[in-house]
Amino acid sequence: MTLRADHIAGAFFIGFGLLIIALSGDLPFGTLSFPGAGFLPNILAVLTILFGAVLVLRASESKPFAALAWTDAKHAALVVALTAAAIAVFDWLGFLTTDVLLIFALLVIIERRKLLPATVYSVGLVGFTYLLFVYVLKTPLETGPLGF
Amino acid sequence: METTLHSLYLGFSVALEPHNAWYAFLGCVVGTLVGVLPGIGPLAGISILLPVTFGLNATQAIIMLAGIYYGSQYGGSTTSILMRIPGEASSVMTCIDGYAMAQKGRAGSALCIAAVGSWIGGTFGVLVLTVVAPPLATIAIRFGPPEYTALLVLGLIFLAYMSSSSLIRTLLMACLGLLLGMIGIDNMTGHFRYSFDLAELGDGIGIVPVAVGLFGLGEILATPSADAVKNIISPRLRDLLPTRKEWGEAAMPITRGTLLGFFIGIIPGSAHIISSFLSYALEKRVSKHPEQFGKGAVAGVAGPETANNAASTGAFVPMLALGIPTSPITAVLIGALMLHGISVGPTLVNEHPDVFWGFVASMYVGNVMLLALNLPLVSIFVWVLRIPYAYLYPLIIMFCIIGVYETNNSIVDVWIMLIMGVVGYALRKFEFDPAPLVLGLVISPILEQSLRQSLIMSNGNYFIFFSRPISAALLIVSIGLLGLAAMSFVLKRKDWRSKLAEVEAGEAEA
Numbered sequence: 001m002t003l004r005a006d007h008i009a010g011a012f013f014i015g016f017g018l019l020i021i022a023l024s025g026d027l028p029f030g031t032l033s034f035p036g037a038g039f040l041p042n043i044l045a046v047l048t049i050l051f052g053a054v055l056v057l058r059a060s061e062s063k064p065f066a067a068l069a070w071t072d073a074k075h076a077a078l079v080v081a082l083t084a085a086a087i088a089v090f091d092w093l094g095f096l097t098t099d100v101l102l103i104f105a106l107l108v109i110i111e112r113r114k115l116l117p118a119t120v121y122s123v124g125l126v127g128f129t130y131l132l133f134v135y136v137l138k139t140p141l142e143t144g145p146l147g148f
Numbered sequence: 149m150e151t152t153l154h155s156l157y158l159g160f161s162v163a164l165e166p167h168n169a170w171y172a173f174l175g176c177v178v179g180t181l182v183g184v185l186p187g188i189g190p191l192a193g194i195s196i197l198l199p200v201t202f203g204l205n206a207t208q209a210i211i212m213l214a215g216i217y218y219g220s221q222y223g224g225s226t227t228s229i230l231m232r233i234p235g236e237a238s239s240v241m242t243c244i245d246g247y248a249m250a251q252k253g254r255a256g257s258a259l260c261i262a263a264v265g266s267w268i269g270g271t272f273g274v275l276v277l278t279v280v281a282p283p284l285a286t287i288a289i290r291f292g293p294p295e296y297t298a299l300l301v302l303g304l305i306f307l308a309y310m311s312s313s314s315l316i317r318t319l320l321m322a323c324l325g326l327l328l329g330m331i332g333i334d335n336m337t338g339h340f341r342y343s344f345d346l347a348e349l350g351d352g353i354g355i356v357p358v359a360v361g362l363f364g365l366g367e368i369l370a371t372p373s374a375d376a377v378k379n380i381i382s383p384r385l386r387d388l389l390p391t392r393k394e395w396g397e398a399a400m401p402i403t404r405g406t407l408l409g410f411f412i413g414i415i416p417g418s419a420h421i422i423s424s425f426l427s428y429a430l431e432k433r434v435s436k437h438p439e440q441f442g443k444g445a446v447a448g449v450a451g452p453e454t455a456n457n458a459a460s461t462g463a464f465v466p467m468l469a470l471g472i473p474t475s476p477i478t479a480v481l482i483g484a485l486m487l488h489g490i491s492v493g494p495t496l497v498n499e500h501p502d503v504f505w506g507f508v509a510s511m512y513v514g515n516v517m518l519l520a521l522n523l524p525l526v527s528i529f530v531w532v533l534r535i536p537y538a539y540l541y542p543l544i545i546m547f548c549i550i551g552v553y554e555t556n557n558s559i560v561d562v563w564i565m566l567i568m569g570v571v572g573y574a575l576r577k578f579e580f581d582p583a584p585l586v587l588g589l590v591i592s593p594i595l596e597q598s599l600r601q602s603l604i605m606s607n608g609n610y611f612i613f614f615s616r617p618i619s620a621a622l623l624i625v626s627i628g629l630l631g632l633a634a635m636s637f638v639l640k641r642k643d644w645r646s647k648l649a650e651v652e653a654g655e656a657e658a
Contacts, residue, residue, distance in 0.1 A: 032608030037339035076369035103542040111538040138203040
């Protein structure tokens, strides 16, 4: 049997529905005349499992899993990793420093741009955005240890 | 009628105040840019720019954000016609005949017809909104929990029925969205649900991080810069006027697109997207020369472009009259008004007439601005497209982070955005449309509260939904739609939706 995209997707949703039911264990289901906090989540989890099962049963209509194109996965993974690093230090370093570093890293590491244009672009763009938000739109942005 | 005209006069006096007119203009320009730029649609655009409105009053905020919404419908046609890339989802159908017209040297005509059609569709929508919304709000005051439950159920089923991808996939996305909407404190019992002891999740997951993650970051992850298309056709200003024959061919599609788009817009779902697909199918069906579709048929541009603008205005009717978000975009707009202390619903027109009528009047003004903007300035918007994608997407990521963080000053929201970006990327790979997920998230609290209140009212008797005329009628329509969808699903029979999906798939592959 060929493993198809909908086998994976359907199995994921079945697992997700089961997880919701497990996590809803301590939530009261209530009664029909006074439904509790677990009432609708449990109903939706069962529906998710049912729809997931239908997806698995009709998986032959979907593409083979091996045929899915993952050529963009490396680019996506790098963007996610750099953005995650930026979010991790955002509260600590503030908007200006974090975003200059993020844009510079995206341009140099992922896009292989030269250092000088990448530096000018990242500093210029983030500086302009900072002035726009803070002084024109009067919307304060997160500040770092140096006060900007 | 006299009262409506008097109120509209009040609206114009608000909308034409220099400050308000400026924000309408700003919204239209930003909206056009959002529509022009691939990878950032109106939902992500509005969400990202939400913090910018914090310094404005409620009227200015809603005028600007709505301008971004309907401006993006105008702008989306530019990339479709000149680059064969839909700037946003509702412009997909315009790619087919718009780009074919451009290749024949009629890019200017296609842009002009799209802009005029958009203007007519948008203005008609506002006219009907002006007349219909206030009396509908009076009726809506009589809506109770069972009516709201039935209306929201109809919205979800209608969205699933109209979806050209798959009924099951749409329902799965809606379930996922509804479940995400249940994270946080249960309003009726005070229980914490799925918040894993994180205080930030106590208030639930916001629509902004989810929408920006799925539609903004998700799109960037799926678009490596090497794949960004550079081939752009530049129209000359003197070629913008269509010929008399082209006007003749566009007239009826614009009329049909206006009516179809508006009525689809009123119904919950991603109306502006669905309406353009339906309009294209309708025009092809009624055309005496269906073989010209795909080769530069004027009707293939005029119909869908008119319909998506009429639908985006139509979506404001349930939002303003009932306080119900019929799409993720109207949900963000409702959220924006709530941030300014304005509760959207049937009482809005009486409690805040300046906001309601100022907003309505600003749409008349905004549509005229867009018509004036889009044609002469098309070459400037095309210039924006020449910025290399490698430099563009870091900028979009930066705005995603600012937009999400500034809404609640919460870094947890930014993490949620990143997770949703990865989810959005995976959903695209497995051919799931994320729009029903966002709609589910938006309506989840209202649906759950209405359902539980209805059951408490009836002491657990489900018959309450069928014993009240409005909710019974809405549920009967829902059951009918489910029956129709199930029939074609079980019999594997190709109905009009399957044929539409084939057109869509063919277009994506071409």
